[in-house]
Amino acid sequence: MTIEEQIRDIVAKITRVDKSIITRESTFKEIKADSLDVVQALVAVEETFGIEIPDEEAQQFKNFGDFVSYVENHVTQTEKV
């Protein structure tokens, strides 16, 4: 499973939406994620990938794609080190 697929599964489970509606362009609002859903998704993703996503960064995510890109970049970075 790619990073994107894993994150989509996590977000779909937390927001209880069908994962087929979650695209890279989807905003959190479109996925019906409230602030609690977003925090829970961040925590779950952090634990799955063993990374830390600072709030300052998370607040910049405009859509699901931004979230995925951040994780992709971060996971690769840690692996490179």
Add this chain to the structure above:
Amino acid sequence: MSLEGKLALVTGGGRGIGRAIALKLASQGADIIIDFFRRRDTAEQTAKDIEALGVKAEVVRANVGDPAKIDEMFDMIGNKFGRLDILISNAASGVGRPIMDIDVKAWEWTMDINARACLLCAQRAAKLMEGRGGKIVSISSLGSRFALPNYTIVGVSKAALEALTRYLAIELAPQGICVNAVAASAVETEALKFYFKEGLVKDNRQATPAGRMVIPEDVADVVAFLCSEEAFMIRGQTIIVDGGTSVGLFALAGKENNEHG
């Protein structure tokens, strides 16, 4: 009052009221461990400000809503310091919703962080206080005893925290541990400014006999007193810091009743 040589853990100590408490205890000589959840930068800045006061500061990341993370945090404290003198349970979260919109997820999230964490942290802290005594102070709010709009879950979690405070005070007393809580009315913090802007909370100066809003330092001063030997005989209490709001019905009275020359 001096806390020289004491070691204090402040959950959610990076910002807001927790930060003010951490700085106050540090100014009295205590070394401080700051726990944070999402804002590392802010917590690290607070740690720097604490070190500037000439004491030691340590930053640890732990979501206190997760029992495993609480265990990891206390394992770290046990391994690194082997003791703890003061626990401040300040971290809190919550979802502001009308009763009909509350679901199990929002309830559990809030209860786990605001109430269960106080129990789990107190259990672990008490072990590190064995043979030396200690102080535990938890931060509550007026919503524990008064109904505020959209505040149900947090209010209930704070009521649990205050009840827990009484039980802890009795059961931990034989170990020389003093347990109390401090409940504040709306405190001027970053979060509150946001609520003002969104119209969720009204500026309550008019309803405060003391004539101004509570600031984080007001809460920190009372917490520091409860951590001092002078407060030895205060046990299981929730001290209210609200400028008198809750003992009067100022909000209902005419404006002229609340004018301070």
